[in-house]
Amino acid sequence: MKTFSSQKNSSEEIIIPDAIPRYKILSIKGPTDILKALASIVEKDHTAPHYRFVDDPYLTPVTNIDKRSYALAKESGRIAARYFVETYPDLFFRDYSEPKIEAFTYKEIYEESMDFEIDDLRKSISRCDVRNSIICYQKLSQLNIEIDQCILLDLLDLVCFYNCEDEQLINEEENFFQRQKIPIKNIWKDNGFAENLFETIRPKSDRTYSAIIMGMAKHHQNERAFAYYRQAIDSNMRLNTLAFNALIDIVQDMHIESEKRWETIENLLKTMALKRLKPDLGTLNSTLRQLSRFKFWNRMMETTSKVFNELAFKFGIEPSLATYLYLLRIFYRSKNSQSSLIYDIMHKIGQRRFEPKDGNDGSVSNEREFLFQKKSQTFFTPTFLRWTTKSLSLCLSILNKNQEMEFGWRIIKKMCIIPNLLDEPDSKALIEYCLNGIKSKNHHYTINCLNCCKKIGKSDVIDSIKKELQTTTLNANIRYQSDSVFPNFK
Known part of the structure; x- marks a missing residue:
């Protein structure tokens, strides 16, 4: 601490306090926390092009052929740059980057x-x-x-x-852009x-x-x-858990019959128990992945339930998104599946945030969209699972989180069509869907949703969106379309 005296008045002193580290004031834990905080206040631009393209109205490709050519040309330039760095590393020994990345330094x-x-x-x-x-x-x-x-x-x-x-x-x-699968x-x-x-x-x-x-x-x-x-x-020898997981992953290539595959997997799991090895998430996902590839096996559902209960609950393994993906593939293999597992999974996931732990964690969204599309085509049959507004509203909430306007509109149409709903749809999910349509400028989805709300008597949703429209700068098109819902709207 330093003290300075004034020339005019020696009795007055200026006291400079010790510096307080910034991370103690702002509760900063990592070097990127400030950037994350700034990014959280900026809304996502849903009209922006894909990240691999330049965000420019003249340079952004429009057609699929242009997108393909642009992406491949960009990748070609990256490969060429990598070739020169690896072939002539002595020419790239100067590195002024901060912080330095070990993978990009002189090799x-x-x-x-x-x-x-x-x-x-x-x-x-x-x-x-x-x-x-x-x-x-x-x-x-x-x-x-x-x-x-x-x-x-x-x-x-x-x-x-x-x-x-x-x-x-x-x-x-x-x-x-690979069109053919690479053979194993x-x-x-x-x-x-x-x-x-x-x-x-x-x-x-x-x-x-x-x-x-x-x-x-x-x-x-x-x-x-x-x-x-x-x-x-x-x-x-006492092999580690990763070795057993790797062996489970290749069981499919060792046997053709499903019964022999499961017998091999079961022997591996029993050996782990004898060696007192604790299974992990990789063990659970590897086993379910193999079960999802079995064909025409009458013990599929029973064995899957047994494996999941044994590993997930007994050993306290927290499932990842890929775990739910394999369960969906197993229980919804048949077109006329009667299982309600998808609702349990969506309720379990809810608004949670997941970190990637498996290579297939990112495929859950595509699998979910496929199941929604398949169910929307088949659930009108008398033998199919009865839908309720609770399950439909839950589906809509999950879709709202991922900005899935098209699939969300399909769910809303079911709410309007199904005559034997047990209760009223969730207003919060409907309001969130309409607001997403306004923010993403997909106004036709908002108008369609409001028309459905008008049919089923959800006046609270209409009033809430009406207030939002009054405080939002809209073009003439959306104002004209909104007249069908609010005739006196100005």
């Missing part, structure tokens, strides 16, 4: 003629640099330099995961560096077997993965 290319130390091997492994790690290890082995066991295990994990190759960049635009085939390098390293490590441990099994399963060397699994069990 040294190792050669066999260079001299290496243990720290070089440790650094290349930490950067997931497969090629340099292999060269460094081979040179150290030729010089008979002793390498720590932990470093060898880290190297084994690295080469098994990447199949002794540097990671290939995922071209998002190219995969987005065995790409594991037999008798390669990974297997040779596995044989040289002494003594064998649980981690060494787990690494080689997960690597072979990931790269579809299924038979040898199970061979190493049986070898590990015979040697009384």
Whole structure:
């Protein structure tokens, strides 16, 4: 603390307090919290183009052909830039970025003629640099330099995961426009560096077997993965949970009959119990994923319920969005499914926020839209599940959260058509739907919803939207359309 005296009056002093860190005042926990707070006050622009396109009225593509060409051209430029960075890394050693991103920094290319130390091997492994790690290890082995066991295990994990190759960049635009499915085939390098390293490590441990099994399963060397699994069990090894999850994922490629597939999965789960291994979310999702691929198996529903109750409730595993996706695929495989599971799932999800924990977590929205479309075509049959306003309003609330105007309008039409509803529709969901239509400038959805509310006597919804329209600057078109609902609206 500093004190300053005034020249005019020596008795007056200016006291400068100590600086208070900003994070203590604003309760900031991370470096991006301020940006998140600023972003939360800006509404989403629903009329803006996709993020991969330039937000410019003259440069934004309109037709599908232009969008495809634009996206592929952008991806081509990204690949070309990456090629020059990887081919001539010595030209990009200057990095002025803050904070520095390790993946974009200068990458040294190792050669066999260079001299290496243990720290070089440790650094290349930490950067997931497969090629340099292999060269460094081979040179150290030729010089008979002793390498720590932990470093060898880290190297084994690295080469098994990447199949002794540097990671290939995922071209998002190219995969987005891929029309054909890539066939699953065995790409594991037999008798390669990974297997040779596995044989040289002494003594064998649980981690060494787990690494080689997960690597072979990931790269579809299924038979040898199970061979190493049986070898590990015979040697009384205790594999980790990830290794069992990887084996469950490849059961479909090992057997054709559903009964044999389930028998193999059940044996793997029983072995985990004998080894006192606690299953995790990956175990639950891998098992349900395999069950969703079974065809013409009469024990499907019973087994799925048993697995979900055993893993999710007994071991306290919190399901992810992909878990619900597999359940929907299992229980709604038939067109005339009578299950009400979709309502239970939507009630369970509610307004919760999920973090991605599975690779298929992002596919739940598409599956949900498909089921809504299928149900909207079939639920008028007498044998189909009875709809209630509670279930319809819940569906509408979920759709409002995701700005799904078209599917929301289908739900509202059902509210107007079905004669035997048990209670009145939820006004809050209807008001939220109308407001979404106003904000996204889809005014025809708002007008249609208000007309339905007029038919079923939801005057509170009409009054609420009328007040909103009076305080909103609207064009002549929406004002003209609103006359059908409020004749005296000005």
